[in-house]
Structure formats: C-alpha cells, structure tokens
Amino acid sequence: MTMGVTGKASPPTVRGTILAVDDEPDILVALEDLFEDEYRVITTSRPAEALELIAAEPDIDVILSDQRMPGLTGDALLARAREISDAQSILLTGYADISAVVSALNRGGITGYITKPWDPALLRNAVRSAYERHRLARELATERALLRGLLDHSGDAIAFKDTDGRFLRLNARMAERLGAPSIEACLGRTEAALLGADAEAAEAADRAAIESGAPTEITAAGGGPEAGQTRESWNQVTRVPIRDPAGAVVHLAVIERDITEQRLLERRLRQADKMQALGTLAGGVAHDFNNLLTAILGSLELALPKVAGDARLTRLMTNAAQAAQRGAALTKRLLTFSHRRDLQARVVDLNAVILGMDDLLGRSLGGFVQVERALSDDVWPVKVDPDQLELAILNLCINGRDAMPEGGVVALATRNETVRASSDPNLKPGDYAVIAIRDTGTGIPPEILGRVFEPFFTTKGVGQGTGLGLAMVFGLVQQSGGTIRIESEVGHGTTVLLYLPRSHEAVEAGPVAASTPVPAPRRARILVVDDDPQVRHVTASFLNGFGYDETAVPSGEAALERLETARFDLVVADLAMPGMSGIDLAEAVRGRWPALPFLLVTGHAEAVRIPPDFSVLEKPFLSADLAARVAALLAPEG
CATH class of the missing domain: 3.30.450.20 (PAS domain)
Incomplete structure (x- = not known):
C-alpha cells in the first residue's frame, strides 16, 4: 500500500483535488505523474482507507478507482463513496470487466470508465470533464442554497x-x-x-x-x-x-x-418636529403676553384703591382683573406645552394624587358622569410636578365628559409597565408608571387623532375650548421624561395613556404653605431694570407703595452706570432684555458688588437655564408676590 499527496502549493480553491485508488503502487505513481501539474492528487492502495479519506476530505472533486482490488471492488467502493460525497467517479478497468462497468453505472453513479492500459490524453480529458461537471454542479448547488435561504428567511x-x-x-x-x-x-x-x-x-x-x-x-x-x-x-x-x-x-x-413601521416612525418624527416648532412659537407668544398681563394686572391693582367709593367701577375693574388672571393661567399652559416653564417636580405617589382629586373631579364633571378607579397597589413612584399632573388629569377627564353628552363613565387606572423596545421615539426602554384615563364617549375619528396635540386645535364650538388642554398634557409628560398615547375608536370611547418614568427615590411630602412675608419695615433703595416701560412703571409703583425708594432704568447698561454712582440695597431686573440680559447683569453685579441682593423677573424660562441660586419671580405677579420676595431678600438672613 502506498499513500501520498503531491502537487504544487496552489490554493485548493484554484486546483481541483483527485483521489486515486489502486492496489498497485506503480499505477498510483503513474497517476500522480500524469495529474500533479494540474491537480492536487491524493493516493491510497486500500479501499477502506479511501472511504476514510473521502469522509475527511469534502473538497475531493474526482475519484479514480481501479475495479479489481482485494477487500472491496471498485464498483462497490464508488457506490459507498456516492453515499458520503458528491465527487465525480471514473472507473479504471480492464477489457474483461464490462459487467463491472455496468454495475458501477447502476450502483456507483460513475460518469465514465477508462480501460487499462489508458491513453493519457483520453484520461486527462475524462478527468478534466468530470472536474468541470463537479465544479458547475457545486456552483449550482450553492446558488440554489443561497436562493432558497433568501426565499425562506x-x-x-x-x-x-x-x-x-x-x-x-x-x-x-x-x-x-x-x-x-x-x-x-x-x-x-x-x-x-x-x-x-x-x-x-x-x-x-x-x-x-x-x-x-x-x-x-x-x-x-x-x-x-x-x-x-x-x-x-x-x-x-x-x-x-x-x-x-x-x-x-x-x-x-x-x-x-x-415599510409600515418606518413610515409611522417618520410620521411621529415629523409630528415631534412640528410640536417643537409650535412650542417655540408658543413660548415667544407667552413671553410677550406675560409682559402685557403684568402691566394690566399691576395697573388694575394700583387703580382699585382709588375707586373704592364707586361700587360699579370697582366691580368692572375686578372683572377685568379676574379675566387677566385667567389669561395668566392660559399662558402657563402655553409655557408648559412649549417646555419653557420650569416644573416644580418632586417624587409622588400617583394613587395619592388621583385620590386627592375626588372633590375636584366631582365638582368639574357633574352628576351625569360616573368616576371609576382601578389603582394598582404597588404602582411605582414618579418624579413630576403634582400640580401640573392634577391639571393634566382634570383636562383629560373634562375631555372625556365632553365626549359623553348623555353621560357615561370616566375610569382612571394606574399600573406598572416595563418597555423593552418601542417604535415610538418618545418612549425609551425602561420602567414606567402608567395612568390610563378612559371614557365611554363618541371616540375620535382617525383623521383627527393625529392633530389632537396641536395647540389651539379643537373640535369644540367657539368659546367652548382653547385647544390647549392636550397640548399642555403633552408638554408635561415630555418634560417629565415620558410620553402620551391615545387609543380611540369612533363610537367606542377613548383611552389616554400617560407614561411617566419610574423614580427610585422615596416619595416626598408635599410643601407646607408658608405665610406671606411682611415687607421689611426699613426704607431701602431699590433699582428696577426692565426694557418694557409699562412693566417698569408697575413694578416701581408697587415698590413705592411698599415704602421703598425706587429708581427705574430701561437696560442693563444703564443699571451698571447707576450702580457706579449711587448705593442700592436691591436690584430687581427683567430676565429677557435686548443687549445685556438679566443674567448678564446679575453676574456683573455679583462680580463687582457681591453682597448686593438681586431678583430676576421673567415672563418665561429662557433657553439659557437660570442658575439655581438666583432668586426668580415669574410674571405676571401681584403686589403681594413682589412684596414677599423683596422682604425676604432685604431681611438680614436673606
């Protein structure tokens, strides 16, 4: 028995592999000499070892086998080889072995036979044709497998x-x-x-x-x-x-x-961009509106004592003040929607917030609407502004009531939900406490459902809705790190889901209402800085009424000039001013007069966040609000 591998060191993927099996060593040497320049040649003189080589060498392309061998004839060997290999087979046989050829054709699937002694050119051509058939068959099988894999998976x-x-x-x-x-x-x-x-x-x-x-x-x-x-x-x-x-x-x-999910995602992203643009617009409108309301409310408050003897005029001015206060509440909704109002967030128990609204919901929804609750006992705490959350829940319940003109049920439920993956870009994976507000009303048509969060969009009649309720809710949950979803079917009611991120902090107790500070009894010199002449006049008039000596200037630059030439005990400055902003002025004052108290007054939260150690008063404000802040800043411990 002889066994050998000959051939040049070309990669197997370039040169085909031939297995030659013959019990005569001289025949194997002759086959090696004939094919080693074109192919990688493996030889063995034992049929049993040939089967082992075939099993171990999946890249064999052509098997050349003698017919008459001890232990296993060529036709039997090729029949067993066919069970474990797709290699092409050629039988080498003598003139008297026609019956063996027929057996090999039937059992071994040979592609040809060569008689001994062979013609070298004829044998080369037979092996080359067999190799090409095998290569093409493998390529076709590969392409079929790739196609089947593509189709199936x-x-x-x-x-x-x-x-x-x-x-x-x-x-x-x-x-x-x-x-x-x-x-x-x-x-x-x-x-x-x-x-x-x-x-x-x-x-x-x-x-x-x-x-x-x-x-x-x-x-x-x-x-x-x-x-x-x-x-x-x-x-x-x-x-x-x-x-x-x-x-x-x-x-x-x-x-x-x-591409349905892709299209829906693109739609949500476009909606988010639109909401952001509308929020920017709403923030700018709210800023100007707050300045107007500050001047209106302040002027009415200053004028009311002067008409105390005229009941009719007092009533008219009081009505005007109440209308302006409703405008201030509307502006707060705008600011919440536009993400420009700082939330007073704390860790709360959602069930406690909902249960604490019993009286408020009863008065607001009326006797034709039944309120049901299904609150999970182990609902996770969340960090949110509880006042704004109450307002959001109230808005959603009122929307539900309006969708049930004949009466019905508003159901409030809480639960925990872990989001592992979501196509909604506003809903990131994580743990959420969920509030569900469901009504049994008329439902929302699909063509309207995509617009319900737009500010000022409403299906209610003129004077029956501002179109800011859902926009405010959207702004609140976005600022709190969550999102909102609406499920609705015409004729079968609507469910609004508020997703709020789980907080791992302990629930905080609610703030205790403090008594209104009394203005400092001592006289103090206060510098008022505001670019709006009406707001500047109202603020200075309030301070004058409290007994302070006030000086008013229209800009931060003018304020610094006054501070260089006169002594003041407090600076009250608007946040948004052209040129030098209120924060720029406050930082300049801190750098040069670090002991001088400073109060920022703002109509909305600017893109640049206000440092947390700055004292801030929001517009519109009443005289009592201003008096309390000024007194606190002028007090020795302030």
Whole structure:
C-alpha cells in the first residue's frame, strides 16, 4: 500500500483535488505523474482507507478507482463513496470487466470508465470533464442554497416571474400576501388569477419594468388581502428585470418590503418636529403676553384703591382683573406645552394624587358622569410636578365628559409597565408608571387623532375650548421624561395613556404653605431694570407703595452706570432684555458688588437655564408676590 499527496502549493480553491485508488503502487505513481501539474492528487492502495479519506476530505472533486482490488471492488467502493460525497467517479478497468462497468453505472453513479492500459490524453480529458461537471454542479448547488435561504428567511415577499407574469419561484411571505394557502398553489399562475381586479396595478407595473428593462421601485399603500388587513400600511416594491446571455429580458424578480413601521416612525418624527416648532412659537407668544398681563394686572391693582367709593367701577375693574388672571393661567399652559416653564417636580405617589382629586373631579364633571378607579397597589413612584399632573388629569377627564353628552363613565387606572423596545421615539426602554384615563364617549375619528396635540386645535364650538388642554398634557409628560398615547375608536370611547418614568427615590411630602412675608419695615433703595416701560412703571409703583425708594432704568447698561454712582440695597431686573440680559447683569453685579441682593423677573424660562441660586419671580405677579420676595431678600438672613 502506498499513500501520498503531491502537487504544487496552489490554493485548493484554484486546483481541483483527485483521489486515486489502486492496489498497485506503480499505477498510483503513474497517476500522480500524469495529474500533479494540474491537480492536487491524493493516493491510497486500500479501499477502506479511501472511504476514510473521502469522509475527511469534502473538497475531493474526482475519484479514480481501479475495479479489481482485494477487500472491496471498485464498483462497490464508488457506490459507498456516492453515499458520503458528491465527487465525480471514473472507473479504471480492464477489457474483461464490462459487467463491472455496468454495475458501477447502476450502483456507483460513475460518469465514465477508462480501460487499462489508458491513453493519457483520453484520461486527462475524462478527468478534466468530470472536474468541470463537479465544479458547475457545486456552483449550482450553492446558488440554489443561497436562493432558497433568501426565499425562506427573508422578511420581504420575494417572487420570480416569467415575462407573462406567471410565478416560477416565490417564498411563503409572498404567498401569504397573495392570500394563497401555499407556495405550490401560486406556481404557474399569474397575480391576476390569484387576486383578480386587485392585481391590475401590479401587473401594469410588471409590464412597465419588463418593457423598460431597468429596475423600478415604487411605494404602494395597502398590503393585500392577508388576514383581512384593514390597518394603514405601506409596501416598497422593487422590480428587477433578469436578462438571458443574449440580453433579452426573460424573467422578472419582484421584492416587496413592508415599510409600515418606518413610515409611522417618520410620521411621529415629523409630528415631534412640528410640536417643537409650535412650542417655540408658543413660548415667544407667552413671553410677550406675560409682559402685557403684568402691566394690566399691576395697573388694575394700583387703580382699585382709588375707586373704592364707586361700587360699579370697582366691580368692572375686578372683572377685568379676574379675566387677566385667567389669561395668566392660559399662558402657563402655553409655557408648559412649549417646555419653557420650569416644573416644580418632586417624587409622588400617583394613587395619592388621583385620590386627592375626588372633590375636584366631582365638582368639574357633574352628576351625569360616573368616576371609576382601578389603582394598582404597588404602582411605582414618579418624579413630576403634582400640580401640573392634577391639571393634566382634570383636562383629560373634562375631555372625556365632553365626549359623553348623555353621560357615561370616566375610569382612571394606574399600573406598572416595563418597555423593552418601542417604535415610538418618545418612549425609551425602561420602567414606567402608567395612568390610563378612559371614557365611554363618541371616540375620535382617525383623521383627527393625529392633530389632537396641536395647540389651539379643537373640535369644540367657539368659546367652548382653547385647544390647549392636550397640548399642555403633552408638554408635561415630555418634560417629565415620558410620553402620551391615545387609543380611540369612533363610537367606542377613548383611552389616554400617560407614561411617566419610574423614580427610585422615596416619595416626598408635599410643601407646607408658608405665610406671606411682611415687607421689611426699613426704607431701602431699590433699582428696577426692565426694557418694557409699562412693566417698569408697575413694578416701581408697587415698590413705592411698599415704602421703598425706587429708581427705574430701561437696560442693563444703564443699571451698571447707576450702580457706579449711587448705593442700592436691591436690584430687581427683567430676565429677557435686548443687549445685556438679566443674567448678564446679575453676574456683573455679583462680580463687582457681591453682597448686593438681586431678583430676576421673567415672563418665561429662557433657553439659557437660570442658575439655581438666583432668586426668580415669574410674571405676571401681584403686589403681594413682589412684596414677599423683596422682604425676604432685604431681611438680614436673606
């Protein structure tokens, strides 16, 4: 027995591999000499060892085997080799072994036989042809495996058609889209035979792609009849003409990809961008509105004592002040929506917040609406502004009441939910406490559902709604790190879900209301800085009424000039001023007169955050608010 591997050191992927089996060593040496320049040659003189080599060497392309060998004949060897290898087989036999050749053809699947003694050129050609057949068979098998893997495992619907539109190959996803029970039920049939008139547009697109000879891509609404689909959906359909060697289009590949989630995500992102733009607009409007309200409320408060003897005029001015205060409440909603109002967030128990609203909900919803609660005992704490959360819940309950003109049920529930993945960009993975507010009302039509968070959008009649309720709720949950979802069906009510991130801190006790500070009895010199002349006049008039000596200037630069030439005990400055802002002025004052108290007055929170150690008073304010802040800052411990 001899065994050897000969040949040059070329990679196996370039040179084919031949296994030669013969019990005569001289024959093996001759075969090595004949083929070693073109192939990698493995030899053995034992049939049993040949089977071991075949099992261990999956890259063998051609097996050359002698017929007459001790222990196992060539035809039997090749029959067993065929069970474990796809290599091509050639039998080497003498003139008297025709019966062995017939047996090898039947049992071993040989592709040819060569008689001994062989003609070298004839043997070379036989091996070369066998090698080429084996290589092409493997390439075809690889392509078939790749195609089958693509068809079986792709999430896309894939099909191959002839130029008449008949299906030649398709995957289960495409058969499902066509509403067929199986892949086999589609083969040889056209899309029109399976879908009827619904296939007209698809077949027209197929013909256009075949005629143009170029790939096409379109986005189509709807996803076919699968499972009685009624939801809004989109498919991206790619058609690729396939040409024969002569260049003629003979087949068409069709790939359909469901891009519904992508489209919905794009829609949500566009909505988020729109909300951000509207929020910026709302913040700017609120800033100017707060300045006007400060001047209106302050002027009315200053004027009321002067008309104390005139009951009718007092009543009119009081009505005007109350209207201005309602405007201030509306402005706060705008600022919450625009993310520009700092929330007074603390860790709260959602169940306690909801249970504490019993009286408020009873008075607001009236006797025709029943309030039900299903509160989870172990609901997680959240960090949120409880006052704003109460306002949000109240708004949603009132919306539910308005959707039930004949009465009904508003149900409030809490639960815990862990989000592991979400297509909503506003809902990140994590733990959330969820508040669900459900009504049994008329529901919201789909064409309106996408607009309900837009500020000033309302379906209520003139004078019955501002369109800011849901916008305010949206702003609150966004600022708190959560999101809001609405599920609604016309005629079957609406459910609003508020997702608030779980807090791992302990629940905080509510703030204790402090008594209103009394203005400092000593006289003090106060510098008032505001670019709005009306607000500046009101603020200075309030301070003068408290008994302080006030000086008013219109800018930060003018304030610094006054501070250089006169002594003051306090500076009261607007935050948003052209040129030098209130924060710029406050930092300049701290740098040069660090002991001088400073009060910032703002109509909204600016993009630049106010340092937490700055004292801030929000517009619009009443005289009592200003008096308390000034007294606290002028007190020795202030």
